[in-house]
Amino acid sequence: MPEASDRCPRCGGGFHCGINDAGPCACTTVTLSPALQATLRRQYAGCLCLRCLGELAAADTSPSAPPARA
Secondary structure (H helix, E strand, O other), X not given: OOOOOEEOOOOOOEEOOOOOXXXXXXXXXXXXXXXXXXXXXXXXXXXXXXXXXXXXXXXXXXXXXXXXXX
């Protein structure tokens, strides 16, 4: 597992953003509605940790929100 080299702007926890890694980043497994994506882009300057993304996706009630994945 990669070292936690990044800090989540939402919870302050450490995590590894894998966007520049050879394989896909773990965040690509989380489905976010377009409305939630736009909100997060306005609210935060950087990537959020996987735990926060999962919590936000599960709590998303916007009309275009996809069904929550287990």
